Amino acid sequence: MSPTPWKRPCASPRPPCSSGTEGRKPSAPRAMSCKRPGRPLRSSITLLPRQETAMLRSVRKILMRTAFPRNFAVLAAALLCSAALAVSAGAEPPAVTTGLGYKPMVQELCALYAQKSGQKPVEMYNGNIGQMLEQIRAGSGASVVVSDRATLESSNVAFAEFRPLGRAVLMLAWKKGVDIRDPADLKKPEIGSIGYPDAKAAIYGKAAVAFMKGNGLYEELQPRLTMFSTVPQVFSYLVSGNLDAAFVNEALIRKQGGKIGGWMELDKGYEPLFLVAGVVRGHENDPDVKAFLDFLGSPEAKAVCVKNNLRP
Known part of the structure; x- marks a missing residue:
């Protein structure tokens, strides 16, 4: 009797076929995973610090340090991303702009607001008020504009409300x-x-x-x-x-x-210059914009406006 020829063993031996399966075409071998058991799945989602609440940071740490089944970890990462986006939608600081003529006053107001609230507004200054309004139309993202009310009302930018600051001459x-x-x-x-x-x-x-x-x-x-x-x-x-x-x-x-x-x-001979803080439509419900407008009505903010020669 001739000896049985030697065959190289399969890297992943298949279990013996059950009865009744003889002649069935075998399926293609499955790809082997090189992932070590217990190795944590690290999420590729990167969040800015201000976009993470304490709860979200805790969840993120769990994802980073704990071994989960792959499907569960991916699902949890997706939920974390969705929650972070929801939180960040209302966490953006107000973006404030004005013409260069009132840049020093607005800078002083923003610095005082940052000191009192701990949140520094985004400041945008790059020309006269007409140029700044055009940039808003182009998508600059400004949410609050300081200028005279007549100019803002006659512009092509839609405003939701105006907060009076004073009269200029x-x-x-x-x-x-x-x-x-x-x-x-x-x-x-x-x-x-x-x-x-x-x-x-x-x-x-x-x-x-x-x-x-x-x-x-x-x-x-x-x-x-x-x-x-x-x-x-x-x-x-x-x-x-x-x-x-x-x-x-x-x-x-x-x-x-x-x-x-x-x-x-x-003091006369032209349309009165009533300076206001106009809220760009679409930002009127932003919590941080509302907080900034409330600050503009405070005694400290009014003192800054008077210091910069605005009359009541």
């Missing part, structure tokens, strides 16, 4: 060596250059043009007029002596008045 300023006692003095030959902010996008630019037209000055002064993008830009040209006179806001003058020759308040 237009100022006429002039460089050192120039003497102006009345707005009509702008017609004098020695006043060769007059600056003002963007009349379409900056609230003080709109007010300046309205004032000059209302007082019969615009047509005669037009050859001497130069329009700039923002109030700080106008003021810098005035300080450097490149402008003889300029229309600016009061906040800059009160802080840097020593660098120029003088100024006067223009």
